[in-house]
Amino acid sequence: MSSNLYPLLFQPNLKTVVWGGHRLTDYKGLDSCVFNKGPYGESWEVSAVQGSESVISNGAYLGQSLSDVISKFPVEILGEKTFEKYGAKLPLLMKFIDADKDLSIQVHPNDEMAKREHGKLGKSEMWYVIDAKPGSFLYAGFKERISPYEYKKRVEDGTITSVLAKHEVHTGDVFYLPAGRVHAICSGILLAEIQQSSDVTYRIFDYNRPGLDGRPRELHTNLAAQALDFNVEDDYRTQYSSEDNAAKSIISTPFFSCRLLNLSKSNLDSIGTDIESSFHRNLLKYDSFIITTCIEGKCRISSRINETQIELSSGNSALIPAVLADYDVVPLTTQCKLLDSFVDNKDQSLTSKFTRFLHLSSK
Numbered sequence: 001m002s003s004n005l006y007p008l009l010f011q012p013n014l015k016t017v018v019w020g021g022h023r024l025t026d027y028k029g030l031d032s033c034v035f036n037k038g039p040y041g042e043s044w045e046v047s048a049v050q051g052s053e054s055v056i057s058n059g060a061y062l063g064q065s066l067s068d069v070i071s072k073f074p075v076e077i078l079g080e081k082t083f084e085k086y087g088a089k090l091p092l093l094m095k096f097i098d099a100d101k102d103l104s105i106q107v108h109p110n111d112e113m114a115k116r117e118h119g120k121l122g123k124s125e126m127w128y129v130i131d132a133k134p135g136s137f138l139y140a141g142f143k144e145r146i147s148p149y150e151y152k153k154r155v156e157d158g159t160i161t162s163v164l165a166k167h168e169v170h171t172g173d174v175f176y177l178p179a180g181r182v183h184a185i186c187s188g189i190l191l192a193e194i195q196q197s198s199d200v201t202y203r204i205f206d207y208n209r210p211g212l213d214g215r216p217r218e219l220h221t222n223l224a225a226q227a228l229d230f231n232v233e234d235d236y237r238t239q240y241s242s243e244d245n246a247a248k249s250i251i252s253t254p255f256f257s258c259r260l261l262n263l264s265k266s267n268l269d270s271i272g273t274d275i276e277s278s279f280h281r282n283l284l285k286y287d288s289f290i291i292t293t294c295i296e297g298k299c300r301i302s303s304r305i306n307e308t309q310i311e312l313s314s315g316n317s318a319l320i321p322a323v324l325a326d327y328d329v330v331p332l333t334t335q336c337k338l339l340d341s342f343v344d345n346k347d348q349s350l351t352s353k354f355t356r357f358l359h360l361s362s363k
Contacts, residue, residue, distance in 0.1 A: 005076060006308035007301055007327075008066070008319045010046060010054040017041035018212050021100030023131075023190055028096075028315035042097055045317035046291050048090035049199050058310065066090065066319070079287040079322035081345035091121065092256055092341060094291045094317050095193040096130075102186045104206040104217070105139065105160055109227040110179035114200050117223065122179045124255050125195030126238075128339055129173040130295055133188030139164040140175050140183045140236040148225050155221055160205045165236055174238040176251055180229035181236075192293055194341040196255050202227055245279060252344055257286075261338040263299065265331040278302070278328035287345040290320040297336030302328045312338075 012030055020041030025032065028043060046066070047054045054066040061069050067090070070077050074088035082091065108114075108123035115121075127138075143165040146154070154160040164182060167175070169189060177183050182204065185191065202224035203217060211217040240250045242260055250258040263279055282304075283290055292301065294312045302309040303324045311332070312318055320327065329338065 004060070005073060005321045005324060006059050006306070007303065007310045007324065008056050008061070008069070008321075009058040009310055009312075010066070010317070010319075011057045013044040013047065013052065013054060014038070014040040015042040015044065015052075016212070018209065018217075019099055019101040019103050019187075021098035021190075023098045024096060024315070027098075027130075027190070029313055038098075039100060040098065041100075042095050043315075045094040045096060045293060046090070046319050047093050047095075047197070049093060049197055052199070059308075073321070076323045077319075077321040078289055079343070079345060081287045082289070082322070082343050089197070090289070091197050091343060092291060093195050093197045094293060094341060095195070096315065097185060097189075097191050097193055099185045099187055099189045102207065103184050105164070105182060105184045105204040107182050107202050107204060107224050107227050108177075108179050108198070109200055109202070109223075113227055114179075114198060118200055120200055121196045121198040123196050123198040123200055124176075124178045124253060125193055126177065126251055126253075126256070126258060127173075127175045127185070128192045128194075128250070128258075128260075128295070129169050129171055129189060130192060131171055131190040132169045132173075135168065136186065136188035137166050137168045138175070138183070138185050138189060139166055140177060141165045141181055142230060142232050145230060145232050148228075148230070151225060151228065151230075152221060155205055155219075158205070158208070165232075167237060172242070174240060174250055175236060176238050176253065178229075178253075180227055182228060192295065192339055194256055194258060194291070194339075247279075247281065247340070250339075255343075256341055257344040259340045261329065261340060263297075263329065263331040263336040263338075265334050265336070278330045280304075281325075281327055281329060281340075283325040283340070283342065284322075285346055286325070286342050287322060288325070288342040289322050290325050291317060291341040292320060293317040293339045293341070295337040295339055297331060297333035299332055299336045299338065300330040302330065304328065 020039035
């Protein structure tokens with residue numbers, strides 16, 4: 001069945017919003033004769049959200065929606081364990097976000113609340129900062145504990161931001177936003193966002209500004225109060241390590257895991273035996289699709305399973321089916337940076353760990 005599949009590329013899917021910027025078209029290398037400068041706030045890179053589904057732009061399934069193709073090969077694309085948990089539905093959504101103005105203060109519900117209120121998945125997400133203008137900041141979490149009553153009063157009088165944790169950001173910064181954590185991306189920031197496949201957002205405060213239609217945007221104060229986690233953390237920023245020619249873990253959550261791959265073409269060429277050196281990625285053990293997003297540079301991705309290949313440049317993403325998750329990445333520029341997102345389906349149960357311990361002890 002894998003012979004019918006290949007790494008999937010997608011048509012641009014840009015969203016015009018009141019806070020959007022003008023960087024996404026250039027970043028994605030889009031034709032200025034077809035796409036104006038926006039303002040575009042979001043690029044939905046890999047999506048199966050109803051109404052905003054990605055459309056395939058390469059190969060045999062050109063012009064078909066991602067959801068339609070998944071329905072034909074659910075296990076092969078998603079992975080057996082992912083299919084068992086989510087059915088024939090992609091459980092993740094990948095976006096780029098360009099904030100020319102501050103986004104609203106908001107929060108997302110967890111799976112239980114989202115299912116109860118909307119019949120949808122909850123929304124935990126992660127941000128990887130691609131670029132930030134000097135002095136740019138975002139909000140993530142509370143800096144002090146407040147009560148639900150104080151929360152509502154501060155929303156009413158417009159002082160809610162004074163109790164939020166404010167973080168100045170730079171390229172490469174990462175923040176994990178579990179469902180329930182108050183947050184907002186602020187002006188001057190371009191970032192990649194990986195999240196559960198859900199469009200449920202509770203808007204808490206929007207600076208009393210009008211939407212694109214000239215009317216105030218809807219607030220969800222009461223629903224947000226039910227979703228909010230009022231606990232205060234010591235550090236909301238995700239700490240991780242990075243090095244050249246290595247895939248380093250950024251984050252692992254119950255919903256998704258992310259790895260950052262930094263490739264230096266000159267280094268690979270110097271240590272490689274081939275004229276065109278590559279970096280091997282065998283992710284079959286995760287039993288999951290891989291959303292690979294090119295943050296910087298350009299590369300070629302070649303499957304070792306069926307020898308299909310694609311080229312991927314900065315500002316663009318691909319979905320690699322689970323059955324093809326053994327592949328080589330060839331950098332085509334001096335520097336290439338990829339963000340890989342997937343569902344970690346490895347057996348991490350205590351029983352499995354204990355069994356492996358006994359096996360190793362017997363050797």
